[in-house]
Amino acid sequence: xxxxxxxxxxxxxxxxxxxxxLYKDNPFxxxxxxxxxxxxxxxxxVRVIFSNFINDLYAPLxxxxxxxxxxxxxxxxxxxxxxxxxxxxxxxxxxxxxxxxGAGLNIPRIIDGGFFKQLEGIIAxxxxxxxxxxxxxxxxxxxxIGVCSVLVYFLFSVxxxxxxNVISRVGIYFVMIAFGASFGYTVMGRxxxxxxxxxxxxxxxxxxxxxxxIVLLVLIILVLAFYEMYIKKxxxxxxxx
Amino acid sequence: xxxxxxxINFLFLLIACSTVLAQETPALVAPQEFTAFDxxxxxxxxxxxxxxxxxxxxxxxxxxxxxxxTKTDGAWxxxxxxxxxxxxxxxxxxxxxxxxxxxxxxxxxxxxxxxxVTDCFTSTVYFKLAVTDGAxxxxxxxxxxxxxxxxxFDASKAYVxxxxxxxxxxxxxxxxxxRKNPNLFIRHIPGLDAIEETIGRATExxxxxxxxxxxxxxDSLSTIAATSILGKVARKVANYDSQxxxxxxxxxxxxxxxxxxxxxxxxxxxxxxxxEDNIFFISNDQFAYAAAVxxxxxxxxPAANLYMGYYFAEALLLAETGAAIGAxxxxxxxxxxxxPFFITTCDxxxxxxxxxxxxxxLSREPLQLGSLKGQDISKGFIIVMxxxxxxxxxxxIAFLLNLFKTF
Amino acid sequence: MSSFIQKFTGMDRRIIYVLIxxxxxIPLLLPLNLPVGVTSEVKAVYDTIDNLPERSVLFLAMxxxxxxxxxxxxxxxxxxxxxxxxxxxxxxxxxxxxGTGLGEQVMVDVAKEYGKExxxxxxxxxxxxxxFALVIGMGEKGFAATYPQDHYGRxxxxxxxxxxxxxxxxxxxxxxxxxxxxxxxxxxxGKQKYKFKMGGGCTGVMAASWYNLMKIDxxxxxLGGLRGAAEYEMLINRKAVAVRGMDPQSVxxxxxITLIVFSNIVYFATGxxxxxxxxx
Numbered sequence: 001x002x003x004x005x006x007x008x009x010x011x012x013x014x015x016x017x018x019x020x021x022l023y024k025d026n027p028f029x030x031x032x033x034x035x036x037x038x039x040x041x042x043x044x045x046v047r048v049i050f051s052n053f054i055n056d057l058y059a060p061l062x063x064x065x066x067x068x069x070x071x072x073x074x075x076x077x078x079x080x081x082x083x084x085x086x087x088x089x090x091x092x093x094x095x096x097x098x099x100x101x102g103a104g105l106n107i108p109r110i111i112d113g114g115f116f117k118q119l120e121g122i123i124a125x126x127x128x129x130x131x132x133x134x135x136x137x138x139x140x141x142x143x144x145i146g147v148c149s150v151l152v153y154f155l156f157s158v159x160x161x162x163x164x165n166v167i168s169r170v171g172i173y174f175v176m177i178a179f180g181a182s183f184g185y186t187v188m189g190r191x192x193x194x195x196x197x198x199x200x201x202x203x204x205x206x207x208x209x210x211x212x213x214i215v216l217l218v219l220i221i222l223v224l225a226f227y228e229m230y231i232k233k234x235x236x237x238x239x240x241x
Numbered sequence: 242x243x244x245x246x247x248x249i250n251f252l253f254l255l256i257a258c259s260t261v262l263a264q265e266t267p268a269l270v271a272p273q274e275f276t277a278f279d280x281x282x283x284x285x286x287x288x289x290x291x292x293x294x295x296x297x298x299x300x301x302x303x304x305x306x307x308x309x310x311t312k313t314d315g316a317w318x319x320x321x322x323x324x325x326x327x328x329x330x331x332x333x334x335x336x337x338x339x340x341x342x343x344x345x346x347x348x349x350x351x352x353x354x355x356x357x358v359t360d361c362f363t364s365t366v367y368f369k370l371a372v373t374d375g376a377x378x379x380x381x382x383x384x385x386x387x388x389x390x391x392x393x394f395d396a397s398k399a400y401v402x403x404x405x406x407x408x409x410x411x412x413x414x415x416x417x418x419x420r421k422n423p424n425l426f427i428r429h430i431p432g433l434d435a436i437e438e439t440i441g442r443a444t445e446x447x448x449x450x451x452x453x454x455x456x457x458x459x460d461s462l463s464t465i466a467a468t469s470i471l472g473k474v475a476r477k478v479a480n481y482d483s484q485x486x487x488x489x490x491x492x493x494x495x496x497x498x499x500x501x502x503x504x505x506x507x508x509x510x511x512x513x514x515x516x517e518d519n520i521f522f523i524s525n526d527q528f529a530y531a532a533a534v535x536x537x538x539x540x541x542x543p544a545a546n547l548y549m550g551y552y553f554a555e556a557l558l559l560a561e562t563g564a565a566i567g568a569x570x571x572x573x574x575x576x577x578x579x580x581p582f583f584i585t586t587c588d589x590x591x592x593x594x595x596x597x598x599x600x601x602x603l604s605r606e607p608l609q610l611g612s613l614k615g616q617d618i619s620k621g622f623i624i625v626m627x628x629x630x631x632x633x634x635x636x637x638i639a640f641l642l643n644l645f646k647t648f
Numbered sequence: 649m650s651s652f653i654q655k656f657t658g659m660d661r662r663i664i665y666v667l668i669x670x671x672x673x674i675p676l677l678l679p680l681n682l683p684v685g686v687t688s689e690v691k692a693v694y695d696t697i698d699n700l701p702e703r704s705v706l707f708l709a710m711x712x713x714x715x716x717x718x719x720x721x722x723x724x725x726x727x728x729x730x731x732x733x734x735x736x737x738x739x740x741x742x743x744x745x746x747g748t749g750l751g752e753q754v755m756v757d758v759a760k761e762y763g764k765e766x767x768x769x770x771x772x773x774x775x776x777x778x779x780f781a782l783v784i785g786m787g788e789k790g791f792a793a794t795y796p797q798d799h800y801g802r803x804x805x806x807x808x809x810x811x812x813x814x815x816x817x818x819x820x821x822x823x824x825x826x827x828x829x830x831x832x833x834x835x836x837x838g839k840q841k842y843k844f845k846m847g848g849g850c851t852g853v854m855a856a857s858w859y860n861l862m863k864i865d866x867x868x869x870x871l872g873g874l875r876g877a878a879e880y881e882m883l884i885n886r887k888a889v890a891v892r893g894m895d896p897q898s899v900x901x902x903x904x905i906t907l908i909v910f911s912n913i914v915y916f917a918t919g920x921x922x923x924x925x926x927x928x
Binding site for chain 2: 018021024025029030032033036037040041044082098099102107108111112113116117119120122123124125126127129140144147148151152154155156157158159160175179180182183186190
Binding site for chain 1: 662665668669672673676677715716717718719745746748774775776777780797832835836837840851852853855856857860863864865866872873874875889892893896897900901904
C-alpha cells in the first residue's frame with residue numbers, strides 16, 4: 001500500500017470532515033474532533049516518554065549513574081500527590097520551586113527587556129534638531145499621545161469625568177485603531193490558513209491521488225444529505241406520535 | 242619659450258603636483274595604555290582588553306593583533322585581529338557607560354575558554370598587543386594580564402533591582418491600606434453588570450452557563466483573575482439554581498476550579514446542588530480543546546458563554562460558535578491579539594487590565610485591591626516620565642532617555 | 649429596496665463561506681500572477697542572512713505546529729533555500745512537540761535539493777521539553793551539552809556542523825518562526841544575555857504586534873504571515889507556494905472589503921446604529 005496515497009486520502013478526508021462543521025454539527029465533524037483529540041494526546045505522551053523521560057531521566061540515571069537527577073524526578077512526581085488529600089501538601093514544595101524559579105528568572109528579564117526597553121523606544125524627540133516637524137517626529141508624537149491616553153484609560157482609581165474622560169476617549173480610539181490593524185492582519189492569517197488547506201485539497205484532487213478530494217467531497221455531501229433526510233423523517237414521526 | 246623649456250616646466254609642474262597630491266602615509270606608533278582586566282558583571286568567562294586610540298594607527302588596512310599565553314615566556318597564540326577603525330568602548334556601554342570619553346579607547350573582549358591557550362578558570366592569562374599594516378608591525382612594550390572571575394551581582398542591572406524594590410514597597414503599602422479599608426475606590430466597569438443579566442437569562446431559559454478559563458495555567462495572572470471571577474459567578478448560579486459548566490484546558494486549573502465552585506455553592510447554602518462533573522478536563526492541545534468546546538456548545542446550546550482568561554487562536558472559533566447559537570457572551574482577556582475578536586463577537590468585553598480590575602472589584606480582596614492601586618500610581622508615574630522625557634529629549638537633554646537605556 | 653436589505657441582513661452565513669471558498673479556490677486554479685512587493689522588514693532578514701560569511705551558523709527555531717503550517721512552513725522553506733545557497737550551516741529545533749515532524753521534513757527536503765550532508769552542513773535537534781531552560785543551556789553550556797543527542801538519537805558532541813560553534817554566542821543569526829509566544833523566550837533568556845542577532849517570522853495574527861518588537865530592537869526584521877513568506881520567495885527568486893497564495897489572498901481580501909463596506913452602508917442606512925444601545 002502506497003503510504004503517500006493513503007496519507008493523501010486521510011488528509012483530504014479529515015480536512016473535509018472538519019470543514020463540514022460549516023454546514024452544521026454532524027457525525028463527520030464529531031469523528032474528526034475526537035480523533036484529533038486522541039491523536040494529539042497520544043502523540044504528545046509518546047514524545048514526552050521518549051524525548052524526556054527515557055533520554056533525559058532514565059538513560060542518564062541507569063547508564064550514566066547521574067544520581068542527582070533523582071531530586072528533580074522526585075519533585076516532578078510529587079505533583080501527583082495532589083490527587084491524594086492527605087499527601088497533597090507535598091506538592092507545595094514543587095510548586096514553591098516552580099513559582100520561585102519562574103519569578104526569579106522572569107521578573108528581572110521582563111522588567112529589563114520588556115518594560116524599560118519599551119520606555120526607551122517611546123521617548124523620542126517630537127521636533128528635529130533644527131526644530132522641524134518631519135514624518136519621524138509626527139510618528140514620535142503620535143506614539144507618545146497614544147501611549148499616555150491609553151494609560152489614562154486604564155487608570156481604575158480615577159473616575160472618568162471631565163478632562164480624564166476626554167483623554168481616555170482618545171485612548172480608547174487608539175486602542176480600537178490598533179485592534180482594527182490586528183483584526184485585519186488576523187483576517188489575512190485566517191485566509192492564509194484556508195489557502196494552505198485549499199492548496200492541499202487541490203493537490204489531493206489530482207489523478208495521482210485518484211481524485212481523493214472530489215470523491216470524498218461528493219461522498220460526504222451525499223451522506224450528509226441522507227442523514228439530513230433521515231433526521232427530518234425521525235422528527236416528523238415524533239411529531240405525529 | 243622653446244620646446245625644451247616647456248617640457249622642463251611641465252615636468253616640474255608634474256613633480257610639484259604629485260608631491261602635493263601624494264599623501265604621506267603616517268608611520269605606525271606603538272599602542273598606548275594597553276590594559277587587561279576581568280570583564281565586570283559576568284560569570285567569569287571573559288577578559289576585557291582596552292588601549293588608547295591613535296590618529297596614526299586608526300586607518301584602513303591597519304589591524305591590532307592580540308596574542309595570549311599562560312606564561313610570560315610561554316607559547317603565544319594569536320587570538321584575533323581587530324580592524325583599527327572598529328572596536329571601541331562605545332560598542333560596550335553595558336561595561337563602560339555612555340561617556341563621550343569612550344570614543345578614545347579601543348575595546349576587545351576575550352571569551353573563555355581561549356582555544357589552544359587555557360580554559361581560564363581563575364588562572365592568570367597574559368596578553369600582548371601589536372599593530373600592523375601588513376608591511377610593518379609594532380608591539381606594545383608591556384605584557385598585560387588578568388584573571389577572569391565571576392561576579393555575584395550584575396551592577397549594570399542595578400536599576401532593575403531599584404525598580405523592583407520601589408514597586409514592591411508601593412504595592413505592599415497599598416495592600417496594607419486596603420486591609421484597613423476594603424472600600425477603596427475602583428471605577429465602575431460596565432461589563433460586570435452584564436454578568437448578573439446573563440445568569441438571569443440562563444435561568445429563565447433553563448439552559449446552562451458555559452465558563453471557559455482560558456489556555457494558561459494557574460501561574461498566569463489572567464487565569465488567577467478568571468478563577469476569582471468564577472467564584473462570584475458560581476455563587477450567583479447557585480443562588481439562581483442554574484447550571485454552570487467549566488471545561489478546562491489544564492488539569493491543575495480544573496482542580497482549582499472544582500474547589501472554587503464547590504466553595505461558592507457552600508457559601509450560597511446549596512452544597513447539595515454542586516456537581517463536580519460539571520467542571521472537567523478536556524485536553525491540553527489547543528485546537529482539540531477548541532473543537533471539543535465548540536461541539537459542547539452546539540449540542541448543549543448554553544444560554545450564556547463567559548470567556549475569562551488568556552486565549553490564543555481558538556478565541557474566534559469559540560466566540561463565533563457561541564454567536565451562532567445565539568448565546569449571550571461576555572469575554573475578559575489580556576491577550577492583545579484576541580481582544581479584537583472578542584469585541585466584535587461578544588456582547589461585553591473586559592480588555593486587558595479590566596479583567597484584573599474586575600476580579601479586584603468583585604472580590605474586594607486586599608491583595609488584589611492593593612496591587613491595583615499600586616499599579617495605578619506606577620502608571621501615573623510612567624505617564625509623567627514619558628512626557629518629561631520626550632520634552633527633555635526634544636530640547637536635546639538625553640538624561641531621562643539614558644536613565645531607561647538597557648544594554 | 650427594503651426587502652433586499654432584509655434579505656441581505658438575514659442572509660445565511662453559509663453563503664459567505666461559499667463565496668470565500670470560491671474566492672480562494674478559483675485563483676489557485678486560474679492564477680492571476682499579481683505582483684508582490686517587498687517590505688523593509690522582510691528585506692532586513694534577507695540582507696542579514698545574505699551578508700553572513702560562508703559556513704557561519706544560522707539557527708532556525710521552528711516553533712510551530714501543523715495548525716500554522718500554511719503560513720510558517722513556506723517561510724522555513726524559503727529561508728533554508730537561501731541559507732543552503734549561501735553555504736551556511738543550519739541548526740534547527742522546535743519548542744512545539746507537534747511540530748517536530750514538520751521541522752524535520754522541511755530541513756531534510758530542502759537539504760536534499762542542495763546535496764547537503766547531515767551532521768556536516770545541517771543538524772536537527774528536534775523537540776525537547778524545557779523551554780527557557782534549553783535556551784539558557786545552549787547559551788551557557790553549549791549545544792552539545794544541552795542536546796547530547798539530536799532528533800535521531802545520534803551524539804552531537806563531535807559533529808562537524810558544530811565546529812567552532814559551541815554556544816548561542818557563536819551563531820551568526822537566529823531566526824525564530826513563531827506560532828505562539830516563544831519569541832519572548834528567545835529574547836529574555838537568549839538574546840538579552842548572549843547578544844546574538846535575531847530575526848523572526850510569525851503568523852498573521854501576531855504580525856501587528858511584532859512591529860513593536862522591531863522598534864525595541866528585539867528583532868531586526870520579520871516575515872509576517874504568508875505574505876512575508878511570499879516576499880522572501882521573491883527576494884530569493886524562487887516563486888513557490890507562498891507567491892502562488894498571494895492571488896487568492898488578494899481576491900479574498902477584496903471580497904471581504906466589499907462585504908464590509910456594503911454591510912456598513914446597510915447598517916447605517918437602516919438606522920440600526922441608533923437602535924442598538926451601549927454595551928458593545
